[in-house]
Amino acid sequence: MTHFIRLLSVLFLMAVPAAAIAQQPLQVDISRGNLEPTPIAIPAFIDNGGTNDRGQDISEVIAADLESSGLFTTVDQRAFIEDVQDFNLRPRFQDWRVINADALLVGQVTRQSDGRLLVGFRLWDARLEEQLVGLQFVTAPENWRRVAHRVADAVYQQLTGESGYFDTRVIYVSESIGPRGEPMRRLAVMDQDGANPSFLTDRSYWSLLPNYSPSAQQITYVSFLDGQATTYVYDLESGRQEALFASGGTGLARIDPDGQSLSARFSPDGEQLAVSIELQAGHDIHLFDLRSRSLRRLTEHPADDVEPSFSPDGDQIVFSSSRSGGSQLYVMDANGGNVQRVSFGEGRYTAPVWSPRGDLIVFVKQQSGQFSLGVVASDGSGEERILYQGYYVDTPAWSPNGRVILFTRGDRGREGTEYEIWGIDLAGFNLRRMPINGQSSDPAWSPLIE
Amino acid sequence: MRTILVIFVSLLVHAGFIVAGLVYFPKNVRQFSTSQVVPLELITEIAEVTNTPEEEVEEEPVEEEAPPPEPDPEPEPEVDMSAAPETQAAPEPEPEPEPEFVPDPEPEAPAQQPSNPAPQQTQVPQEQSFDDMLRDLANSVDRERSSSSGSTQDASSSYEALGVTLADSIRSQAQPCFRSSADAPNPERLNVVVRVRLNRDGSLDGRPDILNRQAIDVSGDRYLRVARDRALAAVIECAPYRLPAEHFSIWRRIDVTFRSDG
Numbered sequence: 001m002t003h004f005i006r007l008l009s010v011l012f013l014m015a016v017p018a019a020a021i022a023q024q025p026l027q028v029d030i031s032r033g034n035l036e037p038t039p040i041a042i043p044a045f046i047d048n049g050g051t052n053d054r055g056q057d058i059s060e061v062i063a064a065d066l067e068s069s070g071l072f073t074t075v076d077q078r079a080f081i082e083d084v085q086d087f088n089l090r091p092r093f094q095d096w097r098v099i100n101a102d103a104l105l106v107g108q109v110t111r112q113s114d115g116r117l118l119v120g121f122r123l124w125d126a127r128l129e130e131q132l133v134g135l136q137f138v139t140a141p142e143n144w145r146r147v148a149h150r151v152a153d154a155v156y157q158q159l160t161g162e163s164g165y166f167d168t169r170v171i172y173v174s175e176s177i178g179p180r181g182e183p184m185r186r187l188a189v190m191d192q193d194g195a196n197p198s199f200l201t202d203r204s205y206w207s208l209l210p211n212y213s214p215s216a217q218q219i220t221y222v223s224f225l226d227g228q229a230t231t232y233v234y235d236l237e238s239g240r241q242e243a244l245f246a247s248g249g250t251g252l253a254r255i256d257p258d259g260q261s262l263s264a265r266f267s268p269d270g271e272q273l274a275v276s277i278e279l280q281a282g283h284d285i286h287l288f289d290l291r292s293r294s295l296r297r298l299t300e301h302p303a304d305d306v307e308p309s310f311s312p313d314g315d316q317i318v319f320s321s322s323r324s325g326g327s328q329l330y331v332m333d334a335n336g337g338n339v340q341r342v343s344f345g346e347g348r349y350t351a352p353v354w355s356p357r358g359d360l361i362v363f364v365k366q367q368s369g370q371f372s373l374g375v376v377a378s379d380g381s382g383e384e385r386i387l388y389q390g391y392y393v394d395t396p397a398w399s400p401n402g403r404v405i406l407f408t409r410g411d412r413g414r415e416g417t418e419y420e421i422w423g424i425d426l427a428g429f430n431l432r433r434m435p436i437n438g439q440s441s442d443p444a445w446s447p448l449i450e
Numbered sequence: 451m452r453t454i455l456v457i458f459v460s461l462l463v464h465a466g467f468i469v470a471g472l473v474y475f476p477k478n479v480r481q482f483s484t485s486q487v488v489p490l491e492l493i494t495e496i497a498e499v500t501n502t503p504e505e506e507v508e509e510e511p512v513e514e515e516a517p518p519p520e521p522d523p524e525p526e527p528e529v530d531m532s533a534a535p536e537t538q539a540a541p542e543p544e545p546e547p548e549p550e551f552v553p554d555p556e557p558e559a560p561a562q563q564p565s566n567p568a569p570q571q572t573q574v575p576q577e578q579s580f581d582d583m584l585r586d587l588a589n590s591v592d593r594e595r596s597s598s599s600g601s602t603q604d605a606s607s608s609y610e611a612l613g614v615t616l617a618d619s620i621r622s623q624a625q626p627c628f629r630s631s632a633d634a635p636n637p638e639r640l641n642v643v644v645r646v647r648l649n650r651d652g653s654l655d656g657r658p659d660i661l662n663r664q665a666i667d668v669s670g671d672r673y674l675r676v677a678r679d680r681a682l683a684a685v686i687e688c689a690p691y692r693l694p695a696e697h698f699s700i701w702r703r704i705d706v707t708f709r710s711d712g
Contacts, residue, residue, distance in 0.1 A: 027707070028621050028705070029617075029621070030624060030684075030706060030707065031711065034628065034630060035630055035632060036629065128683055128686065132679075159676065161674075162634075162673075426633070
């Protein structure tokens with residue numbers, strides 16, 4: 001009997017560790033996923049009549065938006081198996097998985113009795129078999145493109161975690177030749193996908209270097225009216241313009257011939273402008289208070305401090321300066337203290353702009369006859385990352401979510417350098433030309449339109 | 451005194467048999483958990499076939515305060531339709547998620563485990579050497595098990611080695627379906643742990659669970675939410691998994707940690 005008990009005890013003790021191992025879930029670690037674009041199926045939005053076939057139009061705009069980001073591919077509509085006829089039924093997910101659609105966007109357009117459009121959509125995950133988001137919008141019929149952009153933004157945000165940037169506009173300088181052969185530079189505005197372009201300023205004077213206010217209601221730009229560079233604040237809704245400070249004006253001596261130094265950028269609260277002005281010797285960074293109309297000097301250095309840009313929290317300002325010889329990038333507190341250098345490479349660093357995410361600063365670097373577009377950590381840590389190199393690069397501008405950068409790209413043409421606006425994403429992929437007729441430069445990307 | 455001893459021994463023996471049963475007869479245990487899952491699917495089906503009142507979309511959009519002078523009229527503030535429709539195309543009852551769809555049927559490797567009909571995703575030469583390795587390990591474990599002189603220590607270390615090999619196999623099978631969030635800001639924080647329960651044929655036994663779901667929900671971090679969906683979609687999409695049936699007890703439950711900092 002005792003032997004039997006001993007035997008059982010030994011057996012039991014042996015069984016326990018093995019059993020414990022077997023009962024623990026097996027641990028698996030996966031850290032190398034793919035970064036392929038997400039395949040999404042976008043059938044034409046169901047048209048409930050009287051909408052002038054807007055269903056197909058809307059789905060096409062959404063598809064173009066998502067594809068332009070480089071993060072999505074759309075599945076060819078001809079491959080679709082299920083013909084979604086009822087917006088409110090669960091799709092047959094198997095039919096969508098079979099054609100490799102990870103996500104499915106179904107929507108419908110209805111003309112309401114008041115004449116406006118009701119646009120609704122549901123985004124489905126075909127693998128999880130779940131609705132991820134569903135929203136509807138009401139709008140004037142002529143405003144259907146904006147609704148499409150809003151839907152694309154919602155899809156983008158749901159599937160990437162980032163805010164979208166499709167319901168935004170881009171202001172830029174349209175460059176052309178006047179009737180007497182004179183170069184003309186006018187401000188123009190368009191949707192981020194190139195639709196609805198229109199001019200903001202007339203051809204009688206040059207307009208350059210626009211920058212958006214955080215509310216997207218105002219811009220600053222530099223004009224050369226009567227041969228004198230002046231910074232303007234332009235209210236986009238009312239069309240009202242106001243001159244702030246001019247070269248050769250009250251106490252303001254000289255500025256760069258291209259007006260670069262008078263290019264003013266808004267603080268994130270929209271109440272101040274950061275601008276570089278030459279008062280005595282050399283350019284210095286100033287803050288201009290839009291309410292009190294007062295100018296406060298932030299830097300005092302014999303070298304030129306130019307091109308200021310606020311951090312998204314408004315606590316810091318990045319600028320370029322020749323205080324160490326060649327032009328390099330510096331970050332300081334918004335009161336002018338604690339100046340730290342953040343670029344250390346060879347060449348001239350110019351045109352810094354702080355990312356809306358806050359962690360990066362984009363810049364233009366000029367070295368041995370070549371221009372580069374790059375980013376560097378805003379705290380100066382880590383290596384700089386070059387995204388694009390070319391014949392000429394200038395005036396970078398961030399998308400409101402900090403994922404894409406627009407910039408002026410110059411290439412040798414038949415009649416000298418030709419300028420166009422191009423976009424590239426933060427990873428250095430998806431280099432794309434903005435769909436603008438003629439030459440263009442100086443892009444400014446609006447915040448998301450509320 | 452004698453009664454207490456008998457009760458103690460009885461308890462010990464019972465516990466021993468239960469534990470041994472869990473180790474040696476895992477199939478029975480699995481069947482039990484499978485039968486728990488089936489009603490869940492039925493519940494979904496019942497809900498789908500039921501013609502619930504129209505659907506829960508809020509149909510009363512907020513009216514626009516149409517500002518006439520504005521050149522660019524605003525679209526309405528969106529109305530949340532987050533409630534998924536429960537109505538289902540009534541006429542044809544959908545065949546329930548039969549075999550999982552496998553994206554690209556790659557050329558099959560010589561079938562080493564006839565009990566596993568699933569298409570495999572890894573490359574042939576690697577797979578063969580992997581299978582050899584697996585067989586060796588399995589043999590060694592079996593030897594340990596059957597030999598009365600084999601110590602518990604050795605058995606557990608072989609188990610560990612076998613676990614590592616199985617984990618490698620699962621990783622290589624699930625990885626292709628995982629869309630990384632490495633391009634998000636600070637991707638090192640985007641870890642998601644998925645508890646996967648498998649059937650003996652490598653198919654999913656019920657919907658996998660997110661073990662850190664609560665932390666993800668509380669964080670309100672959109673990137674983390676996306677990482678969660680991507681992790682869940684990966685284990686679902688790449689199923690069924692091709693794994694040796696004789697070691698089912700080891701891979702019956704798997705905790706997969708998805709990282710985006712790789």
